[in-house]
Amino acid sequence: MTSEMQRESARGVRGVDVCPGLVAGRERGLAMSLGIVIPTLDAEEFLEPTLAGLGPLRAAGAKVVIVDGGSSDRTCAIAQEWGVDVRLAPRVGMYAALNDGFAALECRWLTWINCDDVIFSRTMIDRLDDAEAADVHYGAVDFIDASGRFVHSWQTAAPSRLLKLFQVGCSPLLQQGTIFRRLVFEKLGGFTESYRFVADADFWWRALEHGFVFKRLESPPVAAFRLHHNQLSQRHADVMQAEHRRMAQQHGAAGPLQWWSPSVLRFRLANSRRYLLRAIRSADLGGRMRCSRSYEVDSR
Helix, strand or coil: CCHHHHHHHHHCCCCCCCCHHHCCHHHHHHHCCEEEEEEECCCCCCHHHHHHHCHHHHHCCCEEEEEECCCCCCHHHHHHHCCCEEEECCCCCHHHHHHHHHHHCCCCEEEECCCCCEECHHHHHHHHCCHHHCCEEEECEEEECCCCEEEEEECCCCHHHHHHHHHHCCCCCCCCCCEEEHHHHHHHCCCCCCCCCCHHHHHHHHHHHCCCCEEEECCCCCEEEECCCCCHHHHCHHHHHHHHHHHHHHCCCCCCCCCCCHHHHHHHHHCHHHHHHHHHCCCCCCCCCCCCCECCCCCC
16 A cells, blocks of 8 residues: 555545544544445455545444455455455345345444445535434435546436336436435345345335335435446346336336326436436447546545
8 A cells, every 4th residue: 555545545535634533523423323335346446436435434433344246356455455344245246245234234324335436425424414304315426437527417306206217217316325224224124135236226116115214415416426338237238127127017017107207207307418428328438538527536
């Protein structure tokens, strides 16, 4: 670990001092109630900026655990350099890894972040201050490219519209930046491990069916989703869509909504830039987009 990397690890991101001794007592108490799981498999390319973004949360007491599926690269070494605990769960699949990680964390609030994405820690700490108002919290997400440059923002749907949008195959909320009570995880029995790609959508769907209260944070963004050539959602888009249709049928969805449904139109209009970019980038976007704003070391 270089001296520059050590300094970056100590101060967090963009010069923000996150020394535990200087963290406000209220923030430390709030963050100590949060457990974060990061599932990994050969994640060395983007893992360090993901861990850097968690600096203020970890300094305030949040618990972070990596569940590794048997990496052959430097993933586990990077985790060790950053002082993050690693649980080994080879060949069990991402959702089984999440279940394993959450079961190991004794925290009132839970979340997870993909090994290539970024949580805005300051926003997360602020959200924890008002966490008791709901069972599941979610919000807007920024999309960034492989170099960490801002591409566009993704607006999530209002809680009252989530179920209708899940039924049509939309993604009305993204897991990046969500937090949910341990009680939700326990009542639902964790994630359905038979799904390879859509167990998170199934988890939110079941939480809605059980009557858990969802709350949306409209601004600022809570996390960043990284677009790059090697992500599962890019390499297996058709399989994901087919699995989502199967999952919707198992939930008793009568069929897809008409595209002119008010809920669908409102949601797609709010995210029109995203749909346009998705149409343009028929192959992949990772590393090709040239934008100015970067979230590689953003701690919001």
